[in-house]
Amino acid sequence: MLVPHEMQEKQLKKISIDDLRRHDGREGRPAWVGWDGKVYDVTGSRLWKEGVHVRKHNAGQDLTSDMDLAPHDDSVFEGWELVGELAAQQVAEAAYPEPAQWEQAILDQHPHPISVHFPIALSLSAALFTALSLLLEFMNISFYQYFEWAALFNVLLGAIGTPVSIATGYMSWWYNYGRTATPIFRTKILLSWVLVGLFVTAFVLRFISIGLGDAGGGIIAFRIYEVLVLAGAPVVVALGFYGGKITFPS
């Protein structure tokens, strides 16, 4: 039914999203569509047969986000009956999750960019000290063990710092990026847990190697430990690379 909107604005009733969904235009039901907080009745439109428009859009839904990308503007609703307005919470459906006040206070300090520096620095230092230790050991220079100990302390601090960095990363992803798991975020999440796995396994292996002493098993555990520490460097560089792509899009 075609009714001028100015005559309808006065008696707008609140429409819940469930109520909107029930009016999907199928099996003889009325076809309602939501747009910009309002609900229109398009029943009888030849463009909405059986509640479907251009085989893509369905009646009974809020089509606000679709309209911006449609080849026509909102004037297509001119003349169609204005049934009511969507309840406020339904209009805000696309919004990101809202942080609590204390969470916003933390986010305002940008905790992730601060905390990521620690695992990056510690991983690279651990790998560097391990490489130096291996080199000096190969050259039969006795103080190689000091570098090995330095690497171990970096691994320990990295094992403690990385989960903190992951926690702040999840927080940022949740609130700043609407917890959307695009490939770049999936890769970052995966690599972060790989890094934790490397640190923790390396640390455990180092103590196993101490327990086993210079016996065959101890040497093997120690060499695997060294490989894992060295592997931390490319992982953390990749994490930094993807972090940079998120922060500085190009």
Added chain:
Amino acid sequence: MTDEKQKKIQELEAMIDIVIRAIPKEKEANRLYAAAAERTENGLLKGLLEHLANEELEHEQKLLKMLKFLKKELAGLRED
């Protein structure tokens, strides 16, 4: 899954990736301009900064709408 469908999914994911990274930039810019507008006594400057803050907010809203649309398209493709 056909190659064409896979390609469409990849395209949509790439678009979502761009939009998702742009949204916090708009939000940050809005907060920056709004905070600056609050700090200045100069009426002309305040008006300009408020205008800029509103523009960033509009950009954010448009991106959110676009994101919702892209997510819906992606979900539809994956369900098919």
